[in-house]
Amino acid sequence: MTSPAPTDSVPPQFSAGSRPAPGPAADEGLARRLRALACTAPLHDLDARKANLAGEYSVYGMAEVALAAIDLVTLNMDFDTGADHDQIVARLIPRIAAQAPRRPVEEHERVARWVLENLINVGSVDRGFRAVYGTFASDGTYVRRDYDFKLIEEVPGYGGGVYLRTTDEAVNVLVGALDTDVTSAQIAAEVKLEVLISRGRLADAQLAAEQARYRTVQYSETLRRALDATRRNVRAVDWLQTVPDMIAEALDHVADRYRHENAILTNIRKARDESEDPEQKRRAAELVDIVKDCIRRHTLLQSRLLEAGPLFRAEQDRQAFATPMTTSGTDLYGHLIAPLLPLPAEQARRVTDAFFARGTGLRTPGSVRVGDLVDLLFTPPVEREHLGAEMPEPDLIATPDDSRFSEEQLGAAMELLELPADAPRRLSGLLADARRLDPELPYLVALLAVHAASPPVGTAYRQGEEKLLFAVDDGTELDDPEFGGADLIVGTALLDAVGMAADREAA
């Protein structure tokens, strides 16, 4: 973005050793596909490795969680930073919970973190992945190559925090074939969207709108990089043509998209309000949200673009209008870094070593006299005042017991519900009995009976309970002065505790 297209041929010394000769065209396509394939490997790997985790995790679809995570990070990537780690985990949990609703939330969170950490590949020093593939070089020899890539990378954010961004590879894995021209891809997506909406095919429209949003994110990402570079150094960009052109182009783009998306928004709103089908209504409402988000991102982009001009001018003033120097020093970037980076690492290291040896300053070596050493070792450690100020005695206030029912009432209610297994009773009878004992008691009995309506049989069985209170509604209306609803049949079910114990031992 920032630089004019390189028109000059690469100097010959750069090519020496650093650049392998390109293979036959067919092989190049194969290499590209092999790399694309490699990008999906970490996702498959998650499902393959979940069996090795301590615990029973096979119920979770790890690849699905991983793709959802990449989705979430991509959509939450903001202009300045990236997506927040904890926020992504929190948003992943509902999907994971849906996969295994009976498992505890802590486990869901563990799964979310495991997947995210594996997508970052926390264990490796590069925090990335490497795949090995082979190609034929132009001279017909077979060469094995390393392909290094990342899916989610960690970037420094505001205030020293670490944020997540998806890499281009991940976005390509996610939506596929996204490495096309961003602008044209976006226009295509929007034309498609409009057509789909006008024909009332909202399901497809939603897919297209989501794709449009990915492209919007990708577009602002490209611009963010460009603006970053210009902020660092005015020379990094062509002041005369490229930058003003780029800004004008981007502003046009924003205005254009803004108009476009507002039109779409009006259309979808109409679809949402006029549609009879609740499913269609819901989809239209979702679409409205997506398009609103697109508009928000465009507005952000626009404000950045407007700031760029003054920033350039200020930097230009600072850098260009200083008094020219008569002597000329070393251009550290042009003379050293630029020619060094394309070199093979072994050679480049010699240059950086030379710089390091003379550019780091000096250190005075410590020299120790035995006399000092003895003194040092024999000095007793300084007593530390490790006990702080005395804690004041806490002033405890007894809180009044505000329970609705007393222990005695609970005892009475439980006794009342102590029913023989072969003689269940109607709730109305139980309530009448309870009312005779204590006017408050019927409330507790009713509560316990309702609670027993869907008893956790499995849990009770696993915990070795011998019996369990249950309540069934057979359709009879409850006739009671204080309560309404169904006249439940309340009874006790016997559980096979012995059989359970035997099962447990067998397991």
Add this chain to the structure above:
Amino acid sequence: MSEHVEWSEPETAAPPAAAALTPADAADAARLVAFGLQPKLQPARDQEYGELLRRYREDPAFARLADAVAAGLGLVVLEVSPRAGMAVAAAEDSVFAVRMGDYARRTSADSMDRFLHGLAHLAVAAMAFPRPEDLADDGYIGRVSVNGVDAFVRQACRRLEERAEAQGENTDPASDAPGLEAAWRIWARRSSTGATKDARRLAGSTTGIIGKAVGFLTDSGFLQRTGDDNGGTYRTTARYQLQVRDMAGSAAMAELLELGVVPVTDGTATLLPADDTDDLELVADAGLPFHS
């Protein structure tokens, strides 16, 4: 503790021919060198230091003596002035020189890490003195930030990647020859940061490596920390400019020339937009680095 070393040297370093100089003069000369070995010490803050500096500048015989003391210790005198103090740098095999193995433990085992640490230092210098004029101008104060250095190197790497892509090259290195991998790929591959359990910077990430470099340079009296934004912001001192200009830059350049790479620039053109008809055909990209 290093004073023992300095105090023992003058007898041998001071030439007996300088009859007018007494052992007390030699002691003063050595004292001045000792001040120079404390790079964070400001001449303006220490009266004795200031006095010795003045004597160095006014008394040629004393100046020669101090230079000899420094040379005997394996030090190179870069400049003696009120702003930089007695700016000395360690000669290559001096006891004061910093060795990469002591600097970062991992580097002795991993040559890629060694390269990254070296490049970080070079990049900090390039960011601090982006234009040749900045390096030449004695009054210039450069400003760097950890994240800024990383972003700037990554930008350069991305340019190379785009260029390789545009030419349809396959830059993936051969599996059995890691040393032949293009240098920029090693930086690009390393993650720029990473979450750690104890909220510190991940040491092996590129911002971790740069953070180590600027921290070390601050201890060397080359940088002064000015803030915490962007991973830590710093400004340069006169000594750093001298060190980079007179020592490190030329040493690295000599090494590069030995490798057969001849960077040619006209020294001023970097501020102009790139020209399509660039006549520096041999090393066009090096000539206008920011446009390549």
